[in-house]
Amino acid sequence: MPRKRGERAGLTREQVLDAALALVDRAGLPALTMRALGAELGVEAMTVYHYVPSKEALIDGMVERLFTAAHPAEPGPDWREHLRRYAHDLRAALLRHPGILPAAVRPATTPATLDAVEAGLRALTGGGFALGTALDILNTLTLFVLGHTAAEVGIGPEPPAGLAELDEARYPLLLQSLRSGAGTDDAARFTFAVEVLLAGFAATLPVFFSAAVVVEKEPE
Template sequence: MTKQVSRPRAGLSREKVLDAAAAFVDEHGLPALSMRKLGTALGVEAMTLYYYVPSKAALFDGLVERTVEAALDGLVDRPSADWRETAISFAHGYRARLLRHPGVLPLIATRPVNSPRGFDTAERALAAFEAAGLPAGRAMDLFNALGTFAIGHTLAEIGRPTGHEETAEPPAEIDAGTHPRLAALVASGEGLDFDARFTAVVGFIVEGFAPEV
């Protein structure tokens, strides 16, 4: 029996495969993703995809890598002299990417960077922070702190990603007589702004690292 060999396809690239996978999980959910279904979405045989991602695990690693790359886009190659500014930009870029592709959230939350290209991006980021005065170990701690906060915050914003929905009860009505402060805040929206909260907490996290630099 002749062994099938994956071959490149004109107009297709690893980046296009990963972007198509992100779009697929946004629409259908991560549990529904398979090489066959992704191939159908791209108009190619599943075997063709193995030229670009040798396994489903490599596809998952690529999705994580692509998310981190997008968050660091421009920050690594054109770093600021102030590491705080770069860290804050990374946090906002990471959240923005996750909000654009909420389907990958379950993967990002449970799978670390684990690909050569992802390692290259992380190495350049650590070098840039080190050059700006933040030691590599502290930079790694800061990235992890900002990354995990961004993941949790974004998950709270979007609720359950596609493919993980459950029937939810409608929000309970808050009795203003029994809970006057809570009812007033819900009515006004004060303290419930996701953007303002994210910006404030990122600032707290970044400044929390400053005294030890």
């Protein structure tokens, strides 16, 4: 039986998506075309369509690769640990592939991405959150990770030029921070913010409010 178009290449969908990520990291998202991706893989552009039917599906698949790598496959017994791992793994994946950041805000559409979201929702609803609140929490945390990582990539590791020449009398605390490094570590700031978000999410649990109810004093 003759093989279908694309099978001669000996590729997998995952290899195609990873090659697309590498291309975007090197040349930027505007440079991503089926022809350019085919050249990256050493195949004709039509072969790429065997694995992804359109450029939109290709970009959705690239986003899928990042989010499924970050989301734990199954919800654990502790929703905090599930979200903590997700946040740190997603940041790491985005820092490895910063070229995809402009497209990372796309809604989840592929089955694998939706499976990852479902696992997060199971972790949160299993921890006592209402479904709507659980979805709000996932979206809030995801948008924070995307924004923080985009800022890290855009600003870079070095402080903006000219800050070291600030007026000492006017900006003593800013200069002290620059010289000591206090508050300038991206990873430490990210970890701090994630822990604050987790604490805030926990404070919305119904059990938190019921435990905080003041018991009326019995009449003497």
